[in-house]
Amino acid sequence: MSSTLDAPIARPAAEQAAAPRTPTRRRYLMCPPRHFAVVYAINPWMDPSRPVDQALAVAQWTALKEAYQRLGHTVEVIEPQAGLPDMVFAANSGTVVDGRVLGARFRAAERAAEADHYRRWFLEHSFRDVVMPTKINEGEGDFAWTGRVLLAGSGFRTDPDAHAEAQEVLGVPVVSLRLVDPRYYHLDTALFVLDDRPGRQEIAYYPEAFSPGSREVLRRLFPDAVLASPEDAACLGLNGVSDGRNVVLPVEATGLARQLADRGYQPVMVDISELRKSGGGPKCCTLELRG
Structure with missing residues (x-):
């Protein structure tokens, strides 16, 4: 399992910004928040005493889905299942790279049943190379494919041993990162991939969410990454989704949006405040189906 590489992944920021940003079409899996x-x-964002407007959550999710389709x-x-209120967070259901699927195994008992519903969906939709994990991993919540390496988070949900399992199942090099702030309990709350094309890999992340060693690994691999402010991290601004040009962000992440626009990206702002009451944002609702 890789922990570092010999050379930075991305080109310098000035060269990146000068090159035209071109989107690539993506295929996503989402689950309506009807339940x-x-x-x-099960995370610091969740407070059962705070009222939830379920109709508003559906409306915000629908607007997110329609934004992807417009792009x-x-x-x-x-199909969502009654009794699984967090099934809307499809990103946690697995990791798909080149058509290979590593399913999920949840740490919290409240979410455990989601894994099999998603497993059946993969098999019913022509994904034949589906492996269910023996170690706890929460899918793209803690795995981020950069196009060259799989960044893998641990510290709160996914087991460190799951990183080696992901490398074996998916056949891609894995870089382990340790999360240290419970507010950023999944990797996708603190980091996301902006561009995954060869020679143009670029990420955005919040350094304070990571251990010192993990920060140094990210600095070495992505010396010109976009670094988010505490304010943008605090609204789950790093829970974004990018197609290489268009970047879907929570509407509150205005500073991050300005940084991305300066680099030639096109921010697409969405309101997903109701789902944030459960610690989710655009990425949490979105699993990318690669290959």
Whole structure:
């Protein structure tokens, strides 16, 4: 399992910004929040005493789905299941690279049943290379494919041993990163990939969410990464989705949006405040189906 590479992944920021940004069409899996609620607390964002407007959550999710479709992306939808209020967070259901699927195994008992519903969806939709994990991993919540390496988070949810399992199942090099701030309990709350094309890999992240050693690894691999402010991290601004040009962000992440626009990206702002009551944002609702 890789922990570092010999050379930086991305080109310098000035060269990146000068090159035209071109989107690539993506295929996503989403789950409508028809059963969304906050009835338990498994992360610091969740407070069952705060009222949840379920109709508003559905409206915000629908607007997110329609934003992807307007950008030319394909959105597949899985049927939500009663009793699984967090099933809306499809990113946690697995990791798909080149058509290979590593399923999820959740740490919290409240979410455990989601894994098999998603497993069946993969098999029913022509994904034949589907492996369910033996170690706890929460899918793209803690795995981020950069196009060259799989960045893998641990510290709160996914087991460190799951990183080696992901490398074996998906056949890609894995770089382990340790999260240290419980507010950023998944990797996708503190980091996301802006561009995954060869020679143009670029990420954005919040350094304070990571251990000192992990920060140094990210600095070496991505010396010109976009670094988010505490304010943008605090609204889950790093829970974004990019197609290489268009970057879908929470509407509150204005500073991050300005940084991305300066580099030639096109921010697409969405309101997903209701789902944030469960610690989710655009990426949490979105699993990318690669290959």
